Amino acid sequence: xxxxxxxRGMLVGLAAAALAYVVAWFLGEPQVALAISFEEAKAAxxxxxxxxxxxxxxxxxxxxxxxxxxxxxxxxxxxxxIAFAFAHGRIGDFRPRTTAALVALVGFVVIYVVxxxxxxxxxxxxxxxxxxxxxTTLYVTMIVLSLFTxxxxxxxxxRLAPRLGAWxxxxxxxxxxAVIIGIIYVVMPTVNEVPADFSATVxxxxxxxxxxxxxxxxxxxxxxxxxxxxxxxxxxxxxxxxAVVGV
Amino acid sequence: MANxxxxxxxxxxxxxxxxxxxxxxxxxxxxxxxxxxxxxAEQGATSIISGSTVHEFVHDGRHLxxxxxx
Numbered sequence: 001x002x003x004x005x006x007x008r009g010m011l012v013g014l015a016a017a018a019l020a021y022v023v024a025w026f027l028g029e030p031q032v033a034l035a036i037s038f039e040e041a042k043a044a045x046x047x048x049x050x051x052x053x054x055x056x057x058x059x060x061x062x063x064x065x066x067x068x069x070x071x072x073x074x075x076x077x078x079x080x081x082i083a084f085a086f087a088h089g090r091i092g093d094f095r096p097r098t099t100a101a102l103v104a105l106v107g108f109v110v111i112y113v114v115x116x117x118x119x120x121x122x123x124x125x126x127x128x129x130x131x132x133x134x135x136t137t138l139y140v141t142m143i144v145l146s147l148f149t150x151x152x153x154x155x156x157x158x159r160l161a162p163r164l165g166a167w168x169x170x171x172x173x174x175x176x177x178a179v180i181i182g183i184i185y186v187v188m189p190t191v192n193e194v195p196a197d198f199s200a201t202v203x204x205x206x207x208x209x210x211x212x213x214x215x216x217x218x219x220x221x222x223x224x225x226x227x228x229x230x231x232x233x234x235x236x237x238x239x240x241x242x243a244v245v246g247v
Numbered sequence: 248m249a250n251x252x253x254x255x256x257x258x259x260x261x262x263x264x265x266x267x268x269x270x271x272x273x274x275x276x277x278x279x280x281x282x283x284x285x286x287x288a289e290q291g292a293t294s295i296i297s298g299s300t301v302h303e304f305v306h307d308g309r310h311l312x313x314x315x316x317x
Contacts, residue, residue: 001263001267002263002267002268002271005263006271006275024307024308024311028307028311029307032307032310032311053303054298054299054300054303055300055303055304055306059304060303060304060306060307061307063304064303064304064305064306064307064308065305065307065308065311067304067305067308068286068305068307068308068309068312069308069312071282071283071285071286072283072286072308072312074282075278075279075282075283076279078275078278078279079275079276079279082268082271082272082275082276085263085268085271086263086265086268086272088261088262088263089261089262089263090262112313115313116313119315120313121310121311121312121313121314121315122310122315122316123310124306124310124316124317127315127316127317128317129317132291132292132315132316132317133292133293135292135315136287136288136291136292136293136314136315137292138315139314139315140288206310209311210310210311210312210313213311213312214312214313233261
């Protein structure tokens with residue numbers, strides 16, 4: 001059972017990466033190109049020599065990007081199937097596709113949206129090379145804290161469910177999550193390294209593109225994995241004894 | 248009075264035993280994190296392999312997936 005789910009998760013991750021590449025190509029790459037030309041114009045203005053390209057732009061925006069997306073998609077696809085296995089039948093009496101959609105929604109918000117709102121992604125030319133260490137540490141810390149807060153909220157929700165009912169307990173859990181994340185946002189240091197003359201439009205579109213790419217990845221994981229698992233389990237239960245109802 | 252057989256609408260929500268999931272979970276977490284590290288942070292904040300070829304190769308993906316980059 002777990003074997004089937006894990007394989008399905010990784011394959012769906014691959015499909016998610018393929019769709020994400022289409023989104024990245026049409027929405028992300030134009031903004032990356034604009035950011036790089038800004039970077040180059042600035043370097044030229046300050047009289048810097050054009051640095052030798054270690055990896056050409058063509059390779060970066062094709063094989064490089066595809067590799068990154070495939071690794072990301074397959075890794076999260078596998079982890080997603082494990083999270084689904086833990087969640088299914090334990091978070092409520094849901095069909096597989098509902099569990100999958102909920103797990104994907106939680107994954108998207110917890111692993112991407114929450115860190116995104118505090119430390120939004122930046123195009124090339126934004127962000128100093130000297131602070132890459134501290135910025136990476138802050139970003140990873142934010143993801144870990146977000147996961148930890150989810151565990152706290154889940155625990156609270158499960159404890160309250162018998163008393164408040166599933167719906168109200170879930171609302172309280174979301175509330176607990178929002179309050180703790182709000183406090184973490186206030187406590188964590190702010191990072192803003194956007195150059196004053198950097199185009200606000202490029203920055204905004206780049207960040208939206210990043211959001212769209214991640215939404216594609218998590219949306220595919222949730223809906224495609226859910227649909228396939230629903231069908232597979234439905235087929236299995238079709239042969240199971242049906243309920244006999246007296247009329 | 249007739250007995251009508253109707254399929255029980257919902258599939259029985261099966262629970263995969265935690266014992267069965269844990270080994271897969273540990274393995275996938277370790278492997279997944281290592282892979283994500285190479286996409287998200289290698290030759291940026293920390294370097295296992297010297298140079299910056301890995302960084303430059305996954306450069307666009309790193310920016311667009313939301314990881315900090317220079």
